[in-house]
Amino acid sequence: MGLSTAFTELFGLEHPIALAPMGGSAGGALTAAVSRGGGLGLLGSGNGDEAWLARELPVLSGEVAGRPWGIGFQTWAVDDGTIARALEHGPRAVMLSFGDPGPFVERVRGAGTTLIIQVTDLEEARRAVDLGADVIVAQGTEAGGHGARRGRSTLPFVPVVVDLAAPVPVLAxxxxxxxxxxxxxxxxGAAGALLGTRFQATSEALVAPATARAIVEGRAEDTERNRVLDIARGSRWPAEYTARTLGHPFLDRWRGREDDLTAAPHxxxxxxxxxxxxxxxxLPRWAGEAVDLIDDLPSAADLVGTLAARAEEALARAGGR
Incomplete structure (x- = not known):
């Protein structure tokens, strides 16, 4: 029967599934594969590195086959020029995460592009509504990669954002x-789901083979939120955002000693x-708490359809009870 929602109708999608724009790993091939599979592929441009975009955008345009796609940015790491250059490539959507999206809203709207804003708490959700977001992503702390240090779990957070944002569609x-x-x-009550770690473990993801294997073999208890790896590698991520990763030697050495690590250039x-x-x-091996559920490395295009079919089955089972 298909799963039609406000999100699928907005973009003309077959399935209510979106690719998290994971910096570096959600490249052109992965973005195109998710879009070809019937979801919304979001290119993970992160800080808008021009060399990276120059490499990945041609891959995307050559494989996306006319399907809708978008591009995501770490809001704290970009400026208006970054957004303007990205819009020249004609994405259907721009997703802004982590930081104040306000300075970029007019630029995105002026291009006639759909504005997606990711939020990690209710203050950010209210701000997204006030700014007129077309879609809001409610990210829980179970997510892999970066998120709010003092965020909320997905299960209780999503319905609160759904109620707050209505009728704006929300992705969990x-x-x-x-x-x-x-x-x-x-x-x-969400209009769809945005997935990251699951799509990292696909044949099109820009991750090292060892990282893909680590995700397939990983367990939820192997993940933890930390700032240690950002500090160690000299990342400029703001302190209010920690990252959920798999284990790492530097975590074992410096866990709970972030201030000491900051003061230890050696x-x-x-x-x-x-x-x-x-x-x-x-790179740190970003992975969310659902990593236990990942045991293969399929094509992302096939995975989108499988996820949607399994979701329909789950809903039918629940309805039959």
Whole structure:
């Protein structure tokens, strides 16, 4: 029967599923695959690095086959020029996460582009509504990668945002990695789900093979939120955002000692030396709490349809009870 929602109708999608615009790993091939599969692919441009975009946008345009797609930014890391350059490529949507989206709203709206704003607490949700977001993503703390240090869990957070934002469609994010999770998002009143970790473990994702294997083999208890790896690698991520990752040697050494690590330049040099020697992964292995549910590396295009079909089955089972 298909799962039609306000989100699918807005973009003309087959399925209420979106790709989280994961910085670096959601490249052109992955974005195009999700869109071809009937969902909304969102390119993970992060800070809008021009060289990265110059490499990935041609891949996307060559494979997306006319389907709708978008591009996501870390709001704290970009400026108006970054947004303007991205809009020249004609995305159907721009997603802004982590920081005040206000300075960029007029630019996005002026291009006739759909504005998606990700929120991690109710203050951000109210701000997104006031700014006129076309779609709001409610991200729970179960999500892999960065999120609010003092965020809320997906299950209680999503329906509150749904009620606050109505009639604006809301996507649920955080701890969703299979069709049952998509079904749960819809049951909470969301118009769809935005998935990250599940799409990292696909054949099109820009991740090292070792990272993909680590996700397939990982367990929820292997993940934790921290700032240690951002500090060690000299990342400019604001302190209010921690990142959920799989285990790492530097986590074991510096867990709970973030201030000490910040004041220890020799430790950050050791991190860079270990990186150069190949002793540690080139990037932290971002992974959410639903990592247990991931046991294969399919094509993302096929995965979208599978997720939607399993969601329909889950909803039918629930309705039959």
């Amino acid at each position: 994010a955080g701890g969703i990695a299979d069709g049952r999770g998509v079904a749960a998002a819809l049951a909470l 430790a950050r040099r050791e991190y860079q030396d270990a990186l150069a020697q190949g002793d540690i992964p080139a």
